[in-house]
Amino acid sequence: MTTSPSAHPAWWRLPIVWLVIALPLASVFAGFGxxxxxxxxADVVLADPPRVSATGNEAPALKARNHAATGVR
Structure with a gap:
């Protein structure tokens, strides 16, 4: 039983092969990027931390952050 060449095209003519090659290669390039x-x-190291006021809308968030960090109310 012989098969014709059109039954099994060359591997480089199959689109799925290029997806299998291109997608991992693209992720490697993205990783290097x-x-x-x-x-x-890199982020710049600040000499002084930014000042945040505990008034207005930030007050509940600051209270929750301080409680989570120290465990003290």
């Missing part, structure tokens, strides 16, 4: 961004655009 993210690594480059993390390496070159």
């Amino acid at each position: 993210m690594l480059r961004l993390a390496w070159t655009d």
Whole structure:
């Protein structure tokens, strides 16, 4: 039993093969891009922490944050 060449096309003519190759390769390139961004655009260390007022809309959030950090009400 012989098969014709059109029954089994070459592997590079199948679209699924290119998806199997291209998707992991794209994620590797994206990973290197993210690594480059993390390496070159690091956050700046602040000498003094920013001042936040405990009045207005921030008061409940500050109280909850302080309670979660220390356990003291």
